[in-house]
Amino acid sequence: MNQTMPGQWFSQIALVVSLEMRKTFFSRRGLWVYLLALAPVLIWFMHSMIELNLRQERQALNAAHPVSTALLRSIQRGATIDEVVNKVGEPFAKNEFRRPNIAVAIYQYTDGDNVFAFQFRDDRLMNINERDRDTIPKDSLIFAAVFQSFYLRLAIFFGCVGVFTNLFRGEMLDKSLHFYLLTPIRREILAIGKYFAGLIATVVIFCTSTFLQLAALSLHFTGSEISEYLAGPGWGHVASYIGVTAAACLGYGSIFLAAGLLFKNPIIPAATVLVWEGMNIFLPAALKKVSVIFYLQSLSPVVAPPDAKMPAFQKLLVTAAEPVPVAWAVLGLMTLTIVVLTVAARKARKLEINYSTD
Amino acid sequence: MNDRIVLDNVSRFYGEVLGVNRVTLSVPPGITSLVGPNGSGKTTLMNLITGLVRPTRGSIQVLGISPTNPEKLFRVCAYATQFDSFPRGMTGFQFVYSYLRLSGMSHDDCQRTTAFAIGRVNLGEAAHRKIAGYSKGMRQRIKLAQAIAHDPRVLVLDEPLNGLDPLVRAETIALFREFAAQGRHVIVSSHILHEVDTISDQVILLSNGYVVAEGKIHGVREEMSEHPMQVIIRCTRANVLASRVFEQDHVVEVRLHADGGGLLVKTRDADRFYRALNHLALDGVGIESVAPADDNVNSLYEYLIGGEESTR
Numbered sequence: 001m002n003q004t005m006p007g008q009w010f011s012q013i014a015l016v017v018s019l020e021m022r023k024t025f026f027s028r029r030g031l032w033v034y035l036l037a038l039a040p041v042l043i044w045f046m047h048s049m050i051e052l053n054l055r056q057e058r059q060a061l062n063a064a065h066p067v068s069t070a071l072l073r074s075i076q077r078g079a080t081i082d083e084v085v086n087k088v089g090e091p092f093a094k095n096e097f098r099r100p101n102i103a104v105a106i107y108q109y110t111d112g113d114n115v116f117a118f119q120f121r122d123d124r125l126m127n128i129n130e131r132d133r134d135t136i137p138k139d140s141l142i143f144a145a146v147f148q149s150f151y152l153r154l155a156i157f158f159g160c161v162g163v164f165t166n167l168f169r170g171e172m173l174d175k176s177l178h179f180y181l182l183t184p185i186r187r188e189i190l191a192i193g194k195y196f197a198g199l200i201a202t203v204v205i206f207c208t209s210t211f212l213q214l215a216a217l218s219l220h221f222t223g224s225e226i227s228e229y230l231a232g233p234g235w236g237h238v239a240s241y242i243g244v245t246a247a248a249c250l251g252y253g254s255i256f257l258a259a260g261l262l263f264k265n266p267i268i269p270a271a272t273v274l275v276w277e278g279m280n281i282f283l284p285a286a287l288k289k290v291s292v293i294f295y296l297q298s299l300s301p302v303v304a305p306p307d308a309k310m311p312a313f314q315k316l317l318v319t320a321a322e323p324v325p326v327a328w329a330v331l332g333l334m335t336l337t338i339v340v341l342t343v344a345a346r347k348a349r350k351l352e353i354n355y356s357t358d
Numbered sequence: 359m360n361d362r363i364v365l366d367n368v369s370r371f372y373g374e375v376l377g378v379n380r381v382t383l384s385v386p387p388g389i390t391s392l393v394g395p396n397g398s399g400k401t402t403l404m405n406l407i408t409g410l411v412r413p414t415r416g417s418i419q420v421l422g423i424s425p426t427n428p429e430k431l432f433r434v435c436a437y438a439t440q441f442d443s444f445p446r447g448m449t450g451f452q453f454v455y456s457y458l459r460l461s462g463m464s465h466d467d468c469q470r471t472t473a474f475a476i477g478r479v480n481l482g483e484a485a486h487r488k489i490a491g492y493s494k495g496m497r498q499r500i501k502l503a504q505a506i507a508h509d510p511r512v513l514v515l516d517e518p519l520n521g522l523d524p525l526v527r528a529e530t531i532a533l534f535r536e537f538a539a540q541g542r543h544v545i546v547s548s549h550i551l552h553e554v555d556t557i558s559d560q561v562i563l564l565s566n567g568y569v570v571a572e573g574k575i576h577g578v579r580e581e582m583s584e585h586p587m588q589v590i591i592r593c594t595r596a597n598v599l600a601s602r603v604f605e606q607d608h609v610v611e612v613r614l615h616a617d618g619g620g621l622l623v624k625t626r627d628a629d630r631f632y633r634a635l636n637h638l639a640l641d642g643v644g645i646e647s648v649a650p651a652d653d654n655v656n657s658l659y660e661y662l663i664g665g666e667e668s669t670r
Contacts, residue, residue: 184432
């Protein structure tokens with residue numbers, strides 16, 4: 001007991017973290033957080049499996065109907081069916097039907113990777129639809145859109161709701177919070193210790209998920225494609241995505257720790273923050289900075305351009321509102337986190353046990 | 359006044375519900391029992407003393423420390439609550455050990471002190487079992503072990519004897535006495551009045567959030583002039599003694615025992631009665647024993663709080 005104050009605080013924080021760790025990682029109440037984190041891994045894994053299957057199918061079709069990419073790309077609009085067949089052979093799929101006054105035919109070819117659909121009207125080639133196989137740059141943009149619109153805004157957001165609001169509120173419900181409140185520990189230190197415990201748990205769970213998502217996404221690319229990507233921006237992207245994930249846990253964690261201390265029902269503040277974060281793009285410049293997503297979007301390594309096919313709502317979610325430089329984004333997020341944690345610590349200082357009314 | 363627990367005009371309301379109201383106390387070291395029916399404010403008073411709830415009005419000092427400073431308070435104070443819930447998955451040993459570690463003790467000291475504290479409540483064999491598998495009595499004992507582990511000067515215990523078998527109960531009471539004998543505070547709430555009677559140095563009687571009496575049981579009883587003191591006398595020639603006793607102007611009622619070997623006397627002035635009894639004894643009445651019949655917590659409870667709730 002002869003430690004100096006800061007030394008004692010650090011050791012108390014470490015003790016709270018170690019006591020909380022098992023609860024945050026293995027609580028039955030938190031099982032759904034794992035599901036939330038693993039859901040996108042499963043989705044990307046299925047995407048890769050489907051892509052691998054499609055490629056195998058295309059390669060089998062190409063073996064049965066061999067044709068090169070260059071030859072397929074040399075076909076011009078206006079050609080007749082016979083000219084096309086003479087040049088590139090029989091298609092692997094043929095679909096012919098009549099519309100009033102028009103004979104329509106769709107001939108499909110593959111070079112093993114891409115699918116070319118030639119659409120004829122009255123024996124003349126009118127349209128060429130080339131469905132390219134997925135490439136890393138293409139999937140990188142899709143990943144960025146899903147990461148920003150689903151993973152950051154929903155999965156990590158609600159994961160942090162589940163973990164951080166439970167740090168105090170869960171123990172109130174279990175009627176076991178008095179264990180800590182009867183120890184000679186500053187309540188602020190307790191709040192910080194619990195915050196770090198939640199932070200470690202969410203960072204481990206969600207950063208692992210981010211890494212696994214990227215790994216699952218890369219399953220359908222060839223070794224040479226992956227090596228090329230990693231030699232370029234690849235590792236930087238991986239590190240940035242993991243960093244943004246950790247930053248999201250840091251920011252949302254502080255907000256939901258405070259929410260768990262300030263509100264009996266965390267659903268109400270969670271819904272309010274969700275709406276606030278969602279409407280970030282419409283807010284005036286000063287208010288935009290009072291949100292976590294503003295900084296996270298600025299930190300994201302790949303900016304997902306709103307796709308024309310995207311639903312309007314998703315377009316809003318992926319559109320970064322006047323991104324700031326990385327250093328400013330980190331500083332802004334840290335400041336926001338510290339301010340919210342200070343509010344939480346002050347509330348913890350005045351915390352009362354009143355299990356019967358909770 | 360630094361060895362006292364001082365509450366100055368303390369009130370606590372839960373919304374519109376009264377917890378305790380205008381409580382002013384200065385509790386000296388020793389065993390102090392909080393007595394009162396359910397909802398009288400015993401637990402609220404303990405929660406206030408230990409800072410688990412804050413007063414709506416008034417101030418509290420525990421040995422000169424405000425309960426708003428848990429980092430200082432719980433170096434000298436410990437509270438075994440009535441809440442029967444524990445951090446999940448902990449063994450009894452881990453429960454006490456973690457508490458001591460959070461108090462700033464080194465690992466080695468914690469190991470030694472935990473084993474000692476658990477030994478004092480005779481729970482050594484079950485120390486490494488999960489608390490979830492403990493009986494009610496074992497859970498009470500592990501809470502007590504945690505409370506005494508860091509050798510506090512103030513021990514606050516909410517219903518500590520609940521669920522304990524007679525042998526453990528006696529050992530626990532002996533432990534309280536040992537603490538009190540060392541000049542420490544042991545504040546106990548209990549419904550079991552005969553035990554309160556035997557262990558308490560002073561009592562605080564609560565009803566509906568108000569302190570209705572406080573102090574040493576005998577002193578409180580003496581101040582209740584509206585209820586005559588009752589004295590049981592076992593003697594020979596009880597009828598003769600009864601007629602002599604009844605001549606005293608402060609004696610209001612005398613009842614002969616059915617066996618004729620004693621009587622019950624009600625007097626408004628116990629001191630004068632005992633002096634008079636000495637003279638009567640010298641006059642040849644064979645007095646075998648004299649004992650107060652209602653100079654105990656049970657009677658105080660009955661007189662001051664009445665039949666609000668039956669007690670054991």
